[in-house]
Amino acid sequence: MGSRSPSLANPINPELPAYTVRISDRAKCVRLALSVDKGLEVVIPKNYDHLKIPELIHQKRDWIIRNQRKLDEREAFLQSQAPHELPDxxxxxxxxxxxxxxxxxxxxxxxxxxxxxxxxxxxxxxxxxxxxxxxxxxxxxxxxxxxxxxxxxxxxxxxxxxxxxxxxxxxxxxxxxxxxxxxxxxxxxxxxxxxxxxxxxxxxxxxxxxxxxxxxxxxxxxxxxxxxxxxxxxxxxxxxxxxxxxxxxxxxx
Ligand SMILES: [Zn+2]
Missing domain, CATH: 3.30.2010.10 (Metalloproteases ("zincins"), catalytic domain)
Known part of the structure; x- marks a missing residue:
């Protein structure tokens, strides 16, 4: 549950992926999630100050880059396979x-x-x-x-x-x-x-x-x-x- 804002370009470091912000009723603290479907998502509790987000992303830079690379590798691997072929x-x-x-x-x-x-x-x-x-x-x-x-x-x-x-x-x-x-x-x-x-x-x-x-x-x-x-x-x-x-x-x- 929660609302979602459109993807924002990353102002601090253009190397980092764009992100979306989701306000979650259940989240107790802020967290980052990376997925193929949603890209980088910042999940924040209701009263979290949006202005803190760019700095947070900057701090988590290494984590984001490392995990983005893993996701890319995985996608490339899946693309390289012929997914509909039946096995022998x-x-x-x-x-x-x-x-x-x-x-x-x-x-x-x-x-x-x-x-x-x-x-x-x-x-x-x-x-x-x-x-x-x-x-x-x-x-x-x-x-x-x-x-x-x-x-x-x-x-x-x-x-x-x-x-x-x-x-x-x-x-x-x-x-x-x-x-x-x-x-x-x-x-x-x-x-x-x-x-x-x-x-x-x-x-x-x-x-x-x-x-x-x-x-x-x-x-x-x-x-x-x-x-x-x-x-x-x-x-x-x-x-x-x-x-x-x-x-x-x-x-x-
Ligand atoms: Zn476990």
């Missing part, structure tokens, strides 16, 4: 599995499509009207969701017991920007796209979310707890930030 192979690094996909164009009554697994050969067979790219993608994503439910649920349970941090429930989702999340009632949700990442990185995400059952923030105490179970957490967190490059374009982010 699905590589699930986390499980050490590589599935071949075979598309069988067959005539069916309603142009329907089906998917079946040949477990021994690690093959997925898609039959029916396979020219329906979107339909095939939907089936493949559903298969990935089931796969994630099967593996990530038990994986999380295992890690939870190991590090003695219980949680309440788990759900699998396909969020665009989150690998996982933990609510204040200790409900953990995990992104099925984690299946594409390295085992070590997934394990780190599980530990990270389980530590949120104790600390619902990214405070020093939180990181201290994470480091107890994963001393290498900084490197893993960095590789997680780059991990979108591993998720194939057909899955979408």
């Amino acid at each position: 192979v699905i590589k699930l690094r986390s499980l050490g599995e590589e599935w071949q996909i075979i598309y069988n164009q067959t005539v069916t009554k309603f142009g329907s499509i089906t998917i079946s697994e040949q477990k021994e050969q690690f093959q997925l067979i898609i039959s029916g009207n396979v020219t329906d790219t979107e339909g095939c993608k939907t089936l493949l994503k559903q298969w990935l969701m089931r796969k994630a439910e099967k593996h990530l649920f038990s994986w999380l349970r295992r890690v939870s017991i190991q590090i003695n941090l219980p949680y309440c429930t788990t759900t699998i989702r396909g969020q665009k920007t989150l690998w996982g999340s933990c609510s204040s009632d200790r409900n953990i949700s995990l992104n099925y796209k984690l299946l594409f990442l390295e085992t070590k990185v997934v394990e780190y995400v599980l530990i990270h979310e389980l530590c949120h059952t104790i600390h619902m923030n990214h405070s020093a105490k939180f990181w201290n707890l994470v480091s107890k179970f994963e001393p290498n957490y900084k490197t893993l967190d960095e590789s997680l930030k780059q991990a979108w490059q591993i998720v194939p374009a057909w899955v979408g982010l």
